[in-house]
Amino acid sequence: MERLGEVRLYPSSSILDTNMTACLLTGAFLPDTVQMAAWPLIAWISLVIFGSISQYSIFTGLSLFRSIKELRSERSSKLDVLDIFRFIAILWVMLNHTGSEGRIDILERLPSADAFKSAMHDHPIFGALMGNSALGVEIFLVLSGLLAARSWLRNAEKPFLNHWRSFITRRLLRLAPSMFIFVYIAAGPIMEALLPRYSSSMVSACGFWGILSHVTFTSNWQSTPTCMGYLWYLGLDMQLYMVAPIFLNLLHKSPKRGMILTAATIITSMFIRAGYCTAYGTCNKSDVDIPFISYPGQDAETLKSIYAGLWDMYSRPYTKCGPFLIGLLLGYVTFSSQHIMSPAPSKTLFRGSLFVAIVTIYAILPEYWNPDAGNTVYNTIYTAVFRSVFALAIAGMIAALYFRQEYRPTHPIFAILAKLTYNAYLLHMPVVYIFNWLPFLQTATSPIHLLLVLPFVATLSFLAALIFYLFVEAPIGHLTSQYATRLGL
Numbered sequence: 001m002e003r004l005g006e007v008r009l010y011p012s013s014s015i016l017d018t019n020m021t022a023c024l025l026t027g028a029f030l031p032d033t034v035q036m037a038a039w040p041l042i043a044w045i046s047l048v049i050f051g052s053i054s055q056y057s058i059f060t061g062l063s064l065f066r067s068i069k070e071l072r073s074e075r076s077s078k079l080d081v082l083d084i085f086r087f088i089a090i091l092w093v094m095l096n097h098t099g100s101e102g103r104i105d106i107l108e109r110l111p112s113a114d115a116f117k118s119a120m121h122d123h124p125i126f127g128a129l130m131g132n133s134a135l136g137v138e139i140f141l142v143l144s145g146l147l148a149a150r151s152w153l154r155n156a157e158k159p160f161l162n163h164w165r166s167f168i169t170r171r172l173l174r175l176a177p178s179m180f181i182f183v184y185i186a187a188g189p190i191m192e193a194l195l196p197r198y199s200s201s202m203v204s205a206c207g208f209w210g211i212l213s214h215v216t217f218t219s220n221w222q223s224t225p226t227c228m229g230y231l232w233y234l235g236l237d238m239q240l241y242m243v244a245p246i247f248l249n250l251l252h253k254s255p256k257r258g259m260i261l262t263a264a265t266i267i268t269s270m271f272i273r274a275g276y277c278t279a280y281g282t283c284n285k286s287d288v289d290i291p292f293i294s295y296p297g298q299d300a301e302t303l304k305s306i307y308a309g310l311w312d313m314y315s316r317p318y319t320k321c322g323p324f325l326i327g328l329l330l331g332y333v334t335f336s337s338q339h340i341m342s343p344a345p346s347k348t349l350f351r352g353s354l355f356v357a358i359v360t361i362y363a364i365l366p367e368y369w370n371p372d373a374g375n376t377v378y379n380t381i382y383t384a385v386f387r388s389v390f391a392l393a394i395a396g397m398i399a400a401l402y403f404r405q406e407y408r409p410t411h412p413i414f415a416i417l418a419k420l421t422y423n424a425y426l427l428h429m430p431v432v433y434i435f436n437w438l439p440f441l442q443t444a445t446s447p448i449h450l451l452l453v454l455p456f457v458a459t460l461s462f463l464a465a466l467i468f469y470l471f472v473e474a475p476i477g478h479l480t481s482q483y484a485t486r487l488g489l
Contacts, residue, residue, distance in 0.1 A: 037184075041185070048062045048475050051064075067478075068470065071474070072416065078402045085143060087418060088139065090425060092133045094457050098441070098450055103441065107201050116445070120447055128368075131287045132364050145331060148328065149330075153248065160245070170484060187211055198433040202229075202293060205227050207227075214231055221235070226303065230292055236316075255332075262328065262329055269320075269388070274380050274383065278380060283380045284367050284370075286379070313383075322388035323390075330399060346400045356389065356390075360389050361390070423465035427465055428461040441453050
């Protein structure tokens with residue numbers, strides 16, 4: 001984390017002029033008052049409720065009862081195990097943000113923030129788990145790549161361009177509605193009234209172009225992650241989806257060449273990561289332990305210097321594609337192979353992969369023990385490879401569970417939580433900001449304290465996600481699914 005003294009405030013006329021222009025452009029799309037912002041939401045909620053009690057078939061797609069039934073529906077598939085990994089990943093991400101944006105001293109870069117971070121990193125057991133908690137994103141990338149591969153390969157014989165258009169359109173219809181409505185709420189007067197600190201640190205730097213980057217799924221290409229920076233993953237995911245068919249088409253037609261291309265791309269990405277951290281002198285900051293927030297009046301050049309190298313290495317497709325491509329390969333293997341593993345090899349593969357994952361997490365400790373070591377050989381290699389190595393370990397555990405001889409269904413609760421994960425991801429950050437008022441968190445001095453707060457953050461996030469699912473994702477999903485079917489997508 002950067003020191004307070006490294007952040008300087010430079011109020012200038014150029015910044016004020018830029019903000020004024022951005023406000024005028026943004027104001028053309030977002031309402032000015034809470035009342036004006038609330039009316040469209042109230043109208044939509046009323047329509048969903050009406051669709052739940054109406055006998056008219058045109059509104060049945062909006063029914064809450066239909067959405068609840070779908071939420072509770074169970075799947076009998078070997079891929080059910082992915083629900084557990086998805087749940088673990090979102091909890092890990094929540095833990096990361098609770099220990100960052102959940103603390104006022106970190107949001108305001110007070111001196112006590114450094115002491116808190118040191119206390120987290122220095123813990124002999126939980127230090128690496130806390131510091132490397134951003135690896136939850138790598139789990140999401142593996143799962144995304146796996147499911148993308150299986151989705152594409154089901155219709156791999158279709159003409160490439162037609163299949164690509166259908167593939168991307170369905171992904172957009174899956175992600176865009178919830179994203180658009182969340183951004184509408186988060187960037188407008190409703191969130192400013194409910195959580196002013198969220199608005200000041202997450203939204204104040206957005207302007208027109210920041211909002212546009214989110215609704216066009218390009219937020220990971222912002223120069224700095226100061227406009228609802230935690231949503232960068234959605235842009236990355238969409239961009240990786242757009243290029244995935246190139247690899248999948250080759251894997252389908254020429255598996256050997258496809259695997260060579262995919263492996264070469266993963267290795268190239270590692271070298272690019274090494275190049276970035278070496279060039280910017282950030283190889284000892286592989287965990288990118290810095291909040292993606294803004295500060296009113298902050299000098300743009302100073303801001304860029306804080307995130308220089310770290311943001312590029314953390315969010316760009318060419319530095320972050322490794323885990324997704326590993327998931328892509330896993331998806332291809334699970335789709336095309338009928339291999340069955342007996343209990344002994346399955347357990348060996350799972351335990352070996354788990355061991356590699358744990359070692360990868362804790363291998364960051366030398367960076368914490370020697371924070372000023374800089375670009376040592378160890379730090380450079382670790383920064384270059386650890387995310388893909390961890391992703392490979394996750395893929396190994398999933399493969400062991402998928403190919404095992406005996407099918408063991410997961411508990412139905414994980415299927416429900418998995419369906420709510422996307423909305424929980426969108427909504428967990430505002431929930432984290434609620435805990436700015438919790439003295440227990442603000443005075444925490446141990447990772448144990450964060451772990452005690454996490455269940456409350458997770459519970460509120462999933463409750464909010466449930467409401468969003470029933471009133472936004474599911475009903476709009478029913479409508480867009482019908483639309484996509486009519487278009488032959």
